[in-house]
Structure formats: structure tokens, C-alpha cells
Amino acid sequence: MNSLLNQIYYLLAKDFKVEWRNKYGIASLILYVLSSIFIIYIGLIQLDPRIWNALYWILMLFAAISTIVKNPSQESQARALYEYTLYSPYAVILSRYIYHAVWLIILGMMTMFILSILTIQPIRNFGQFILLLCLASASLSTIFTFVGFLGQKTNNPSTIIAILGFPLTIPIFLTILKISAQSMGMLHDTSVINDWMILSSIWIILAAISIILFPYLWRE
Amino acid sequence: MNFLKKHGYKLIGSLLVLYTLFVGLLTPLKPGITFLSTNSIDQGQYLNVMINGYNTHFKSASDNRAWLKIDSVYAVEALKLTPISETEIMAYFLLPNFAPDSAKILPLGVLMDNSIDGHFERPSAIFYKQNSHYIQQGRTLWTQWPMNNLHTNTSFNFPYRNILQESIRNTYYHVPMWFAMIALFFYSMILSIRFIRSNDEALMIKSVALIKVGFIFGVAGLLTGALWAKYTWGQYWSFDVKQNMSAIALMIYGSLLVLRNSITDPHQANKISAAYNIFAFAALIPLIFIIPRLTDSLHPGNGGNPAFGSGDLENTMRMVFYPAVLCWILVGLWMAEITNRLDKISQKMTLFLHNK
Incomplete structure (x- = not known):
């Protein structure tokens, strides 16, 4: 219980165990992915890579929101107090980041496979795309987890999370869409390394600031 | 003396606003x-x-x-x-x-x-x-006709530029808006950090007042920019990366003001808006200063276009431009001061009515 890594490990293990025991969380997210892909499939049976790209990342954005909105509501006030006495705030926020990022990566992979099977498979450079998915999940989870903690304390959490989170994600999505188009061979950009730098630097700045601010917010 | 210390910046700010309005608008262009x-x-x-x-x-x-x-x-x-x-x-x-x-x-x-x-x-x-x-x-x-014995025009005029023409004067109104906005948002972020460390509610009221005024300056920057874009690029809004990023930055700060109104407990509202304010300023820097520089843009200073180089800003323009930047920041601080006092009074009024 002493080192930060141990605490993160315990929190993550607890979160995933809870998730596994009451399976409705996983089931609802899988249903969300499947039903939205079916709507896309029925609406536009033939997709071209550009639309695939846009739709995929819109699905990811809403997946991120639904993952985060689902989570704080299942935390009871009593459990939060209990955690507060046991763990360091850094362990709590870091475990949340990792937890949401892992969820988003799983959802992203799932969406990618199902969307590719039902429609087309435009990805040329798989390594780059998977790496992008990981980095995008990490940055989306950073933004929405932090904004989720802010929104939790308001009268209308889900609306506030959307209002606060959407503008913050736009610069991230701009670079994500560009790199993703590049990995689908639609764009031959030699300066793609710049976009990677922008994406990772925005992520690092936001993560650092939210980790610094969290202990102060959590102490309620 | 005390009066000057307290109100001097308002005096300097408003005099400089008058100076930039008169000199900036009335000085003729060079031929x-x-x-x-x-x-x-x-x-x-x-x-x-x-x-x-x-x-x-x-x-x-x-x-x-x-x-x-x-x-x-x-x-x-x-x-x-x-x-x-x-x-x-x-x-x-x-x-x-x-x-x-x-x-x-x-x-x-x-x-x-x-x-x-x-x-x-x-x-x-x-x-x-x-x-x-x-x-x-x-x-x-x-080489038969050398260009020598040229005359030089020494009168106080602004330079003539091909596409810009008379709209070159907008430099004194469009650019300082953004300088003032960044300055006010930065000061507001500093106050938020101080609030987090000291828990003094008055600091946060002032911080939010600065955001409100900074937001107005941002909107003014977008509007003057759109007007300028109409005359130089052909459209009010051409979805240039600089325009988009500025609009997004304003959306982030707009959502902060929405967030404040959606929380009933004032202490809670202050705490959360302080945290989001710091977060938003960190997001503002890449939006306005980094991303437009790395992508293609029509706007000067981005995508390889020059800005504030020796060719863009001549000495006659500097004599108006620097005072313009200073005066709008000072006037912005004054506006924030008034908003701050208004907010304090309205908070007291609500408390008073509530207790009654």
C-alpha cells in the first residue's frame, strides 16, 4: 500500500474486477459500438476511406464520452471517501487515466475490426494506426477524465462534460485525423512527425496540469 | 499623488486610445x-x-x-x-x-x-x-538608364501595400485585441493559481471578471479579423486555421463561463472554474501559437508567411502600434476592474436577498 505503483495497481485491479462482475458496463459499450456501426452500415453501405476516417473518429469521441459518463455515476460518495483515506490522489487520477485509456483502446480496436469487416478496410499502415489509436485514447482519456471530475460536481454532469470537453478535443482531433489519413495512404505528408509532436505535446501538457491540479479538486 | 497611483493607468490608457484612434486613422498613406x-x-x-x-x-x-x-x-x-x-x-x-x-x-x-x-x-x-x-x-x-538621384519622401505617412491599401490601419486595432486578450487571460490564470493556494474568494471573482473582458476582446479580435479578411482574402470567414483555432479558443473560455453558472454552490464554482481556467490556458497556447505555425495558413506569421518583420512594420507604424497594444491592455484591465466591482456588488445583493 505504500508505493504509488502499488496503489495504482490495486485501484486498477479493483476497477476491472468491478467491471467484470457487473457485466452491464461492458455489454452496454459493446452494444453502443455494434448498434452505431450498424446504423452507419445501413445508412452508407459503400464507404470511401475519407468518410471511414471521419466516422471512425466520431465514434471514438462518443465512445470516450459514454465511457467517462458511465464511470463517475457508479462511484458512490462513501466509496470516494474511503478511497480518499487509503490512497494518494495521484494514484487515483493515474489509475483512472489508465483505466479509461485501456477501455478506449479496446473499444477502438473493436470498432476498427467490425467497421472493416462490414464496410471496407482502408488502413495501409497498421503499425502507425495502432500507435495513433493508443495516443488518441490516452489524450481523450486525459481530457474527459479531468473534465468528468469537474462535471461530477455540477447539477447536470453529462451536458457539462460535453460542453467542457468538446472544444478541448478539437485540436487533438485535427492532428489525429491528419495522421490517420496519412496511415490510410490518402495523404502523402513528409512532415507527419510534426503532427506526432503536436499530439504528444498537447497530451503531455494537459496530463501534467491535470495531475498537478487533481489533489486540490479531489479534497472535498 | 495617491490619485495618480490608483487611476494613472486609466488616464494613460484612455489618452493612448485617443492617440491611436486619431493618428492611426488620420495619417495618410504613402503614394x-x-x-x-x-x-x-x-x-x-x-x-x-x-x-x-x-x-x-x-x-x-x-x-x-x-x-x-x-x-x-x-x-x-x-x-x-x-x-x-x-x-x-x-x-x-x-x-x-x-x-x-x-x-x-x-x-x-x-x-x-x-x-x-x-x-x-x-x-x-x-x-x-x-x-x-x-x-x-x-x-x-x-544598364543604360541608371536609377539615380531618387527623391525620398520624409513626411509622416504609413506605407502603401498592394492588397492591404488603406486597411493597413487595422494593424492598430486587430492585433492589439489579441495581445490584450492573451494578457488578460494570462493574468486571470495567475489569479486562479493564487486562489488555489490561498482560497481567497475575492481573487477568483477578479479572475472571472478578467475572463469576461478577455472574451470580449477575443470576439473583437475575430470581428476585426473577419472584416480585414473580407478586404484582403475575399471572404469574412475562409476557414483558415488561425480563424478556426481562435474560435475554438473562445469556445473553451465560453464553456468556462457556462460551467460557472451551472454550479449553485459559489465556493464549489470558484474551485472548479479555477482548475478549468488553468487547464484552458494550457490548451490555449498550442491552439493560438503552435498549431497555426505548423499548418498552411493565409494569416501573416503562420505557415511561413512573415509578420512583424522589418518589411511589414515600418517605423511610422511602430509609433502607433506599440502604444495601441499598451492602451488596449490598460483599458482591458480597467474594464475588468469595473466588472469585478459589479460582480462583487451583485454577489452581496444575492446574499442580502437570500438572508432576508
């Missing part, structure tokens, strides 16, 4: 060339061209001279110049048979000179076309 009746000419041809000037005195000045120039060495002088009015002049050139360059098409600038207006030029005004070249002879042909 320039707006339009030429021809835009291409073959080698060895005669060229009869009408030159339209702006703020020029062709008729009053008796010593008009004109050149078609390749660079500072190679040029041809006009054989005859007949002024039609103060802003119109007919120029008669004989283009030499060969140019001192092997290129098929050469852009030629027009350089005009007279004793009233000084010398002024329009780069790449006419294209010189040649099918055969003879560089050695071209060199001797193009």
Missing part, C-alpha cells in the same frame, strides 16, 4: 501604384501604359520619372511621361531586344519618382516575355 493598363510585354516592343497612382501628385510635380526594373541594377527608363491627372499618367517605354537573364518570363517592377511624392514602386507589375536570349547584350542594354 503607391494601384493599377497598370497592361500586364505583359514582348522583347523589343514599344509599350504605352497607363499608370494609376494612389495619393500621388503626377500633375503638380514637373519632374516625373519612371522605370521598369528587374532588380536594383537592371532597368529601362520611360522615354516619355504625360500626366493626365494627379493620379493618372501615361508612360511610353521601349523594351530592349534582350534581357540580362535567360528566363522566358521575367517579372518587372515599376519604379516612379518625382520631387513631391518621392520614389515608390510596385513589384512584379509587368511580365517581360522573350523567346530568344542573349545575356551579354542584355546586360549592356538594361
Whole structure:
């Protein structure tokens, strides 16, 4: 219980165990992915890579929101107090980041496979795309987890999370869409390394600031 | 003395606003060339061209001279110049048979000179076309008329730029808006950090007042920018990366104000808006300063376009531009001070009514 890594490990293990025991969380997210892909499939049976790209990342954005909105509501006030006495705030926020990022990566992979099977498979450079998915999940989870903690304390959490989170994600999505188009061979950009730098630097700045601010917010 | 210490910045700010309004709007532009009746000419041809000037005195000045120039060495002088009015002049050139360059098409600038207006030029005004070249002879042909004894215009004028023309004055109103917005948001972030460390609610009221005023400056920056874009790029909103990113930055701060109103407990609201304010400022820096610089953009200072270089901001403009930046920041602080007092009073009123 002493080192930060141990605490993160315990929190993550607890979160995933809870998730596994009451399976409705996983089931609802899988249903969300499947039903939205079916709507896309029925609406536009033939997709071209550009639309695939846009739709995929819109699905990811809403997946991120639904993952985060689902989570704080299942935390009871009593459990939060209990955690507060046991763990360091850094362990709590870091475990949340990792937890949401892992969820988003799983959802992203799932969406990618199902969307590719039902429609087309435009990805040329798989390594780059998977790496992008990981980095995008990490940055989306950073933004929405932090904004989720802010929104939790308001009268209308889900609306506030959307209002606060959407503008913050736009610069991230701009670079994500560009790199993703590049990995689908639609764009031959030699300066793609710049976009990677922008994406990772925005992520690092936001993560650092939210980790610094969290202990102060959590102490309620 | 005490009065000056407390209110001096308001006095300086408002005097400088008056100064930038008067000097910025009333100073005339330097003479320039707006339009030429021809835009291409073959080698060895005669060229009869009408030159339209702006703020020029062709008729009053008796010593008009004109050149078609390749660079500072190679040029041809006009054989005859007949002024039609103060802003119109007919120029008669004989283009030499060969140019001192092997290129098929050469852009030629027009350089005009007279004793009233000084010398002024329009780069790449006419294209010189040649099918055969003879560089050695071209060199001797193009150096027969050296551009010397040019007059210089020493009056206090703003520079004339081709597409910008009179809209160059917007530099004193559009750019300082963004400077003021960044300054106010930065100060607001500092106050938020201080609030987090001290829990003094008054700091947060002031911080939010600064955001409100900074937001107004941001909107003013977007509007003046859109107006400028209409005259230079052709559209109010051309989805340029700089325009988009500024709009997103304003959305982030707008959502902060929405967030504040959705929380009933004032202490809770202060805490959360302080945290989000710091977060938002960190997101603002890449939005306004980093991303536009890395992508293609029409806006100066981004995508390889110059801004604030020696060619963009002449000394006469600096004399108005720097005071303009300072005065809008000072006026912004004053506006924030008033908003702060208003917010404090309205908070007291709510508390009073609540207790009653």
C-alpha cells in the first residue's frame, strides 16, 4: 500500500474486477459500438476511406464520452471517501487515466475490426494506426477524465462534460485525423512527425496540469 | 499623488486610445501604384501604359520619372511621361531586344519618382516575355538608364501595400485585441493559481471578471479579423486555421463561463472554474501559437508567411502600434476592474436577498 505503483495497481485491479462482475458496463459499450456501426452500415453501405476516417473518429469521441459518463455515476460518495483515506490522489487520477485509456483502446480496436469487416478496410499502415489509436485514447482519456471530475460536481454532469470537453478535443482531433489519413495512404505528408509532436505535446501538457491540479479538486 | 497611483493607468490608457484612434486613422498613406493598363510585354516592343497612382501628385510635380526594373541594377527608363491627372499618367517605354537573364518570363517592377511624392514602386507589375536570349547584350542594354538621384519622401505617412491599401490601419486595432486578450487571460490564470493556494474568494471573482473582458476582446479580435479578411482574402470567414483555432479558443473560455453558472454552490464554482481556467490556458497556447505555425495558413506569421518583420512594420507604424497594444491592455484591465466591482456588488445583493 505504500508505493504509488502499488496503489495504482490495486485501484486498477479493483476497477476491472468491478467491471467484470457487473457485466452491464461492458455489454452496454459493446452494444453502443455494434448498434452505431450498424446504423452507419445501413445508412452508407459503400464507404470511401475519407468518410471511414471521419466516422471512425466520431465514434471514438462518443465512445470516450459514454465511457467517462458511465464511470463517475457508479462511484458512490462513501466509496470516494474511503478511497480518499487509503490512497494518494495521484494514484487515483493515474489509475483512472489508465483505466479509461485501456477501455478506449479496446473499444477502438473493436470498432476498427467490425467497421472493416462490414464496410471496407482502408488502413495501409497498421503499425502507425495502432500507435495513433493508443495516443488518441490516452489524450481523450486525459481530457474527459479531468473534465468528468469537474462535471461530477455540477447539477447536470453529462451536458457539462460535453460542453467542457468538446472544444478541448478539437485540436487533438485535427492532428489525429491528419495522421490517420496519412496511415490510410490518402495523404502523402513528409512532415507527419510534426503532427506526432503536436499530439504528444498537447497530451503531455494537459496530463501534467491535470495531475498537478487533481489533489486540490479531489479534497472535498 | 495617491490619485495618480490608483487611476494613472486609466488616464494613460484612455489618452493612448485617443492617440491611436486619431493618428492611426488620420495619417495618410504613402503614394503607391494601384493599377497598370497592361500586364505583359514582348522583347523589343514599344509599350504605352497607363499608370494609376494612389495619393500621388503626377500633375503638380514637373519632374516625373519612371522605370521598369528587374532588380536594383537592371532597368529601362520611360522615354516619355504625360500626366493626365494627379493620379493618372501615361508612360511610353521601349523594351530592349534582350534581357540580362535567360528566363522566358521575367517579372518587372515599376519604379516612379518625382520631387513631391518621392520614389515608390510596385513589384512584379509587368511580365517581360522573350523567346530568344542573349545575356551579354542584355546586360549592356538594361544598364543604360541608371536609377539615380531618387527623391525620398520624409513626411509622416504609413506605407502603401498592394492588397492591404488603406486597411493597413487595422494593424492598430486587430492585433492589439489579441495581445490584450492573451494578457488578460494570462493574468486571470495567475489569479486562479493564487486562489488555489490561498482560497481567497475575492481573487477568483477578479479572475472571472478578467475572463469576461478577455472574451470580449477575443470576439473583437475575430470581428476585426473577419472584416480585414473580407478586404484582403475575399471572404469574412475562409476557414483558415488561425480563424478556426481562435474560435475554438473562445469556445473553451465560453464553456468556462457556462460551467460557472451551472454550479449553485459559489465556493464549489470558484474551485472548479479555477482548475478549468488553468487547464484552458494550457490548451490555449498550442491552439493560438503552435498549431497555426505548423499548418498552411493565409494569416501573416503562420505557415511561413512573415509578420512583424522589418518589411511589414515600418517605423511610422511602430509609433502607433506599440502604444495601441499598451492602451488596449490598460483599458482591458480597467474594464475588468469595473466588472469585478459589479460582480462583487451583485454577489452581496444575492446574499442580502437570500438572508432576508
